[in-house]
């Protein structure tokens with residue numbers, strides 16, 4: 001989908017002030033049909049009238065209105081004053097500074113290209129089993145297990161694979177103990193709207209939740225809190241972000257991996273993205289698919305997403321860098337630091353400074369810049385605020401031919 005309409009120009013780089021009156025009609029025009037909607041599902045779970053639908057499957061991942069009364073672009077509850085969906089949406093109007101100010105008490109400086117951060121570390125789970133099951137260092141799973149043990153949370157919104165995992169279809173779900181956390185470990189590179197497990201968590205009577213998700217999902221809690229959404233935002237007590245430049249449509253399994261490479265989805269054991277799409281199969285095989293071949297299956301909701309580094313989480317985690325089995329970890333909030341410090345003291349995690357891999361941090365900045373550049377010019381421009389790109393390295397002069405005369409010295 002191309003961006004057909006952005007917010008009116010007068011909103012550009014202005015902050016929302018006064019009473020919040022925005023409702024579904026504005027969300028539909030400015031986010032859902034403009035190309036900004038990521039499909040995070042925060043509006044869906046926030047609707048007190050249950051009139052927002054969502055299909056969690058290929059070609060879906062976008063909210064729609066369930067009532068016929070006023071058509072897809074208007075809402076009778078909105079007309080009567082309901083504003084929950086726009087209060088929840090981490091792409092509506094001035095969402096980025098709203099989230100920054102709520103979490104950090106200030107907005108991001110332009111130089112803070114991967115967002116406001118206290119510390120950047122390399123971390124792995126000390127427990128070998130947790131480490132082994134994790135995608136990178138197993139840190140996310142280690143945090144969830146520790147938060148459950150220590151009573152910070154009584155459940156977490158995570159992503160599982162449906163059935164026995166052979167379809168590789170991602171499914172949002174709730175983890176309430178170590179076994180469930182570990183059953184959800186690892187990464188799926190198709191979309192999983194973990195927020196959709198919220199109702200299951202409420203049905204189970206859970207009160208204190210961790211949210212795991214890519215930036216599109218983890219920006220929702222601070223936006224909700226900032227816009228005073230009320231009880232929906234309250235249970236989220238810890239917010240774990242996953243670095244992310246895109247997710248793929250589920251059709252990539254059949255249309256690329258199987259059709260071109262002869263790798264049916266049920267044969268896949270694990271996947272990762274490290275410059276190429278890596279696939280390990282149950283028979284011990286290993287395959288690499290060039291990323292440029294995968295781009296055609298990029299999920300539509302990712303095309304304009306400006307947030308690579310999951311900037312509004314307590315802790316953001318990624319797998320870039322030279323240490324494959326460590327998690328690159330951006331500690332953003334005081335709570336994030338408290339949890340990491342206590343976990344390190346308890347010996348639950350092993351920590352080393354990110355300075356041991358400066359290229360990983362440089363790559364995080366580069367990828368953050370690429371994502372920020374995807375934010376459309378028509379939309380409110382905060383995510384586009386960036387320092388000028390670093391100067392390009394001059395191309396190395398071609399080696400002189402063996403019989404060429406020596407180069408003239410500078411100034412000579």
Ligand SMILES: Cc1cc2nc3c(=O)[nH]c(=O)nc-3n(C[C@H](O)[C@H](O)[C@H](O)COP(=O)(O)OP(=O)(O)OC[C@H]3O[C@@H](n4cnc5c(N)ncnc54)[C@H](O)[C@@H]3O)c2cc1C
Pocket residue numbers: 133134135136137138139140141142158159160170184185186187188189190191192193194212213214242243244245246247273317318319320327328
């Ligand atoms: C779609 C996606 C894209 C990513 N892209 C990048 C990237 O470009 N660069 C980078 O450095 N890192 C990226 N990551 C993050 C990386 O893959 C790891 O998730 C991260 O390093 C944490 O590893 P871990 O071993 O600590 O986590 P683990 O202990 O393995 O825990 C991972 C957690 O992520 C949840 N999860 C898995 N898949 C999904 C999904 N599709 N949607 C929502 N939640 C999910 C699981 O439920 C689990 O709780 C991406 C992750 C995902 C899910």
Ligand code: SF4
Pocket residue numbers: 027031032036037038039040041042043044062063088089090091092
């Ligand atoms: S970005 Fe998320 S909250 Fe906003 S409209 Fe899309 S699904 Fe709803």
Ligand code: SF4
Pocket residue numbers: 038191214215216217244245246247301302303305306307
């Ligand atoms: S690129 Fe990642 S963070 Fe952005 S919308 Fe897509 S899945 Fe969400």
